[in-house]
Amino acid sequence: MNIDNYLEGVYRQIAYCESDEYGWLYKGFNNDKIQIIFSTLHNLINKCYEKMNTRLPTVDNVSHYWAEESRNLLFAIELINDLQYKLKNTESAFGLDEYYSEILEKCKSFLKKIGGSTIPSFMDQVVIYYTIPIFIKKDSVKIESDVTHNYYNLKLIGEGSYAKVFKYYDQFYNKKFxxxxxxxxxxEKEVKRFKQEFKQLHSLSHPYIIEVYRYDEANNEYIMEYLDMTLEQYIQANNTKLSLKSRKRICFQILSAFNYIHSKGLLHRDISPKNILIKQHDGLIVAKVSDFGLVKVPNSQLTTADTEFKGYFNDPQLKLDGFSSYSMVHEIYALTYLMYYILTGRTNISDIDNSAIDKFVKKGLASNTSERYANVNEMIDVIRKIK
Incomplete structure (x- = not known):
């Protein structure tokens, strides 16, 4: 097969929506035609998902997805599959970002070419990749260059027991970090814990967990994505305006993240509205779990019997048992407290006028730990039914 002729044919199929907006993400591909094809497909997929996100999450219902966007997204998926097959033995062979690969495959199962599509229940909002490539060159590596150095002014936005957090504007990427x-x-032990936080975050890949990029050993600092505010700030600013549906949507995002965290054998141990961050995308809200400074890792030597009790949503019993005894039942307690805060906008647990929320809270905070939820999935099932 003549690759150049094949790529020309692909290009002509997508010329009607040609876009070079994301071309800079695909400079690692030597073929100019492939760069514009990937940029155009990236842009087309983003536009489809931006529209889909106005219908997500579906929670316990289904939702209609318009015919034009259904056709466009299905067209992009089919074209990507064909490109992967035709280019697999060439120097332009590529793979897909793991998260996007899963989302595209899921969409393929329900998209229709005629009459629109029915988005299934319990589908979460899609995290749109604006600065991350969807298409990954096989057998490639990115080398950081030390030829140029850029310096940016830092603005302090937060401070904790171990670190300060700053924000800055990167002119190259045209965005905040x-x-x-x-x-x-x-x-020495505290520095090791700080490095462990980065290591654990860097090993995790989930749309509702904050993303980190690079650790600087010389300055003991790392770069991560910038989000707009804490969950606490968001709730305080919008408490009188948030519907129960919107509150449940945030709950599901956070619980989805913790389901993933627990599947890795980790416990967060510092659950609070200050450690959940919020990103606003033209009215769409995405919650992300952050601050893994107290994460409990299997077989780690960083947790000792005299570790200070922290996390103001934590089970008070830990003050007697010792923080090193922290287990899933304590994580469930803190998550229940956090869900209550999101659902009601209150921290004071008394006079709950919604019987379903009251029942949810009593089980999650039960003094007899054997009566609490066994896992996050049980909590999700109960919250789905709250009205």
Whole structure:
């Protein structure tokens, strides 16, 4: 097969919606035609998902997805599959980002070419990739260059026991980033915990967990995505305007993240509205779990019997048992408290006028730990039924 002729044919199929907006993400591909094809497909997919997100999450219902967007997204998926097959033995062979690969495959199962499509229940909002490539060159590596150095002004936006958090504007990427820098007076163990936080976050890949990019050993700092505000700030600013449906949507995003965290054998241990961050996308709200400084890792030596009790949503019983005894039942307690805060906008648990929420809270905070929810999925099932 003549690859150049094949690519020309693909290009002509998508010329009607040609876009070079994401071409810079695909400079690693030597073929100019492939760069514009990937940029155009990236743009087409983003537009389809931006429209789909206005219908998501579907929670316990289904939702209609318009005919034109259904056809466009299905066209993009089929074209990507064909490109992968035709280019698999060439120097332009490529794979898909893992998250997008899963989302595209899921969409393929329900998209229709005629009459629109029915989005199934319990489908979450799609995280749109604006600065991350969807198409990944096989057998490639990105090398950071030290030829040029850019310096950006930092603005302090937060400070905790171990670190300060700054934001800055990157002119090259044309967007804001956050930088987390360890305090200079940390002891050796505290620095190890700070590095472990980055390591754990870097190993996780989930749309509702904050993304980190690079660790600087010289300054004990790392770069991560910038989000607009904490969950606490968002709730305080919007408490009188949020519908129960919107509140449940945030709950499902956070619980989805914790389901993933627990599947990795990890416990967060510092669950609070300050450690959930919010990103606003033209009215669409995405919640992301952050601050893994107290994460409990299997077989880790960083948790000792005298570890200080932290996390103001944590089970008070831990003050007696010791923080090192933290287990799933304590994580469930903190998550229940957090869900109550999101559903009601209150931290004071009393006089709950919604019987379903009252029942949910009593089980999750039960003094007899054996009566609490066994896992996050049980919590999700109960919240779905709250009206």
């Amino acid at each position: 956050a930088l987390k820098r360890a305090l200079p007076n940390l002891d």
